[in-house]
Amino acid sequence: MAVELIRRKIKVGDYHRMFETGILTNQDKVELINGEIIEMSPSGSLHAAIVDRISNFLMQALGGQVIVRTQSPVQVSELSMPEPDICVLKPKNDFYAESHPLAQDIFLVIEVADTSYRYDKEVKLPVYAKAGIEEYWIINIERKEIEAHRAPHNEVFSKIDIIQLDQQLTFHAFDLQIKAPSLLG
Numbered sequence: 001m002a003v004e005l006i007r008r009k010i011k012v013g014d015y016h017r018m019f020e021t022g023i024l025t026n027q028d029k030v031e032l033i034n035g036e037i038i039e040m041s042p043s044g045s046l047h048a049a050i051v052d053r054i055s056n057f058l059m060q061a062l063g064g065q066v067i068v069r070t071q072s073p074v075q076v077s078e079l080s081m082p083e084p085d086i087c088v089l090k091p092k093n094d095f096y097a098e099s100h101p102l103a104q105d106i107f108l109v110i111e112v113a114d115t116s117y118r119y120d121k122e123v124k125l126p127v128y129a130k131a132g133i134e135e136y137w138i139i140n141i142e143r144k145e146i147e148a149h150r151a152p153h154n155e156v157f158s159k160i161d162i163i164q165l166d167q168q169l170t171f172h173a174f175d176l177q178i179k180a181p182s183l184l185g
Contacts, residue, residue: 031082051182086109113140136150
C-alpha cells in the first residue's frame with residue numbers, strides 16, 4: 001500500500017522570512033518554484049561567459065530603455081520566485097530596491113542551459129507561461145541553439161521558434177533583430 005505524503009507549499013513571504021531568520025542565507029543557491037525550495041545547479045565557466053555575453057549585448061543594444069538583471073530573483077506568483085540567468089525588466093528609478101520585480105515588470109526571461117535544460121524546459125517554462133511572461137528564451141548550450149517561447153497561455157507558450165547559429169531572432173518587445181552568434185559566441 002502506497003503512503004500518500006502531504007506537502008506544504010511555501011509562499012514567497014515564508015521564503016523571505018527563511019532568509020531574514022538565517023534558515024537560508026545568500027550562500028544557499030536555491031530558488032522557490034511552485035512552493036518548493038529547489039537547489040540550483042552550479043554554473044560552469046562557459047555558462048557564466050554566455051550569461052555575461054548576453055547581458056552585455058542587451059545593455060548595449062537597449063541602453064536606458066530597460067534594466068538587465070543577471071541571476072537575481074523575480075516574483076512570478078505567490079509560490080514561485082525563480083532566479084533566471086537573465087531578466088530584461090521595465091525601467092524603474094529605484095532599480096527595484098523596494099521589492100523584487102513582479103511578472104508584469106518583465107519583458108524577457110532567459111535561461112542558459114547546459115546541465116539544466118530539462119529543468120528549464122519542463123519545470124520553469126510552465127511557471128513563466130502561467131505568470132504571463134511574454135517571452136522566454138532557453139539558450140541550449142549543448143545543441144548551440146536558442147528556443148524562443150512566446151504567447152503564453154495557461155502553462156504553455158503557443159509560439160516556439162528554434163534559432164540555429166546561422167540565424168537571427170527577434171526580441172519582440174523592442175522589435176530588436178539579434179544574430180544568434182551575438183548571444184552564443
